[in-house]
Amino acid sequence: MERLHKNGILDLGTKVITVRVGQEPSHTDFTVHESLIRKSSPFFEAALSRQWREATERLVKLPEADAQAFKLYVHWLYTGHPNIFITGNPHSSDRTQLVKDRxxxxxxxxxxxxxxxYPQDCDYKDTLADAFLEWGSRFWSGLAQPFKHAAPIYSSTTKGSPVRELIVDFTLWTQRHTCWDGVGDDELPNAFLCDYIRAREAKDRDVAARNSSPFFRFKGTCHYHCHSDDTCYREDIDSDDDIPHFDSLFPEGISDDK
Incomplete structure (x- = not known):
């Protein structure tokens, strides 16, 4: 991960830029260290390394991006951890609230x-994929309709995207908990349904796939990563202490069984 020095300290530099997220005038401005975001994001590196208006004005606009989602990205830039988990009370008897949190x-x-x-940051997406696996290994049975996230995923990605495979596998593995009632034919992308059918047929032929959750089978691997032949973000980190340990993001004992 090039944004880190070899001693594991963030390379922040002294210059900052403003990233304006959302449509004006209801946008949200984020102040980010230029060196940090340029070393992590090919998009920002390109936008700020040439004599473009963004470099001169120290302002990059992302009108179509979501401010809350970009806030997660900024948090990851500075900490290396995704901030998506709601701790709450893991031992609460309010099952309805726990499901809402999940x-x-x-x-x-x-x-x-x-x-x-938007930032074309593969390390960030791979970190989120790993967080998804950790989340799924704990809470996979807590949702009745995981496929409802297929529409935004399929409308924003292309064929072969690892996150498409991830949501298909999630839906497939939770099928005994999945409730398809009330789902209209027009609510699910045709490409998702085709991928789901193919994955189900493959699972029926594969004993290992039938008996092993993808959340455990692929945990710690690059199966759902997008870095292709490039180095995985884990290998770019000199110390294991700097690799995201998602266990630390959960209160002790929290799981879907609580």
Whole structure:
């Protein structure tokens, strides 16, 4: 991860820029260290390295981006951790509230991942994919309709995107908990339904896939990463202490079974 020095300290520099997110005048401005975001994002590196208006005005506008999702990205830039989890009371008897919290977390994961296309930050998206696996390993049975996130994912990504496979696998693995009642034919993308059918047929033929959750089978791997042949963000980090440990983001003992 180039935004880190070899000693694990963030390379912040002294210059800052403003990132204006959303449509004006209801936009949100974020102040970010230029060196940090340029080293992590090819988009910002290109926008600020040439004699473009953005470089001169120290202002980059993202009118189509979501401010809450960009806030997650900024948090990750400075900490290396995604801030999507709602701690609350893991031992609460209010099952309805716990399910609502899980829904909010999954929505934040999806929105945060899709936001990563604006800065073209592969490390960020791969970190979110790993967080998704950690989240899924704990709460996969807590949602009745995970496929409702398929529409924004499929409308914002292209064929072969790892996050498409991720939401298909999530839906497939939770099918015994999944409730399809009340879902209209026009609510789910045709491409998602085709991918789901193909994945289900493959699962029926694969004993390992039938008996092993993808959240555990692919945890700690690059299966859902987008870096292709490039180095994984984990390998770019000199110390294991700097690799995101998602266990620390959960209160002790929190899981879907509580």
């Amino acid at each position: 829904e909010i977390e999954l929505t934040k994961l999806v929105q945060g991942y899709l936001l990563g296309d």
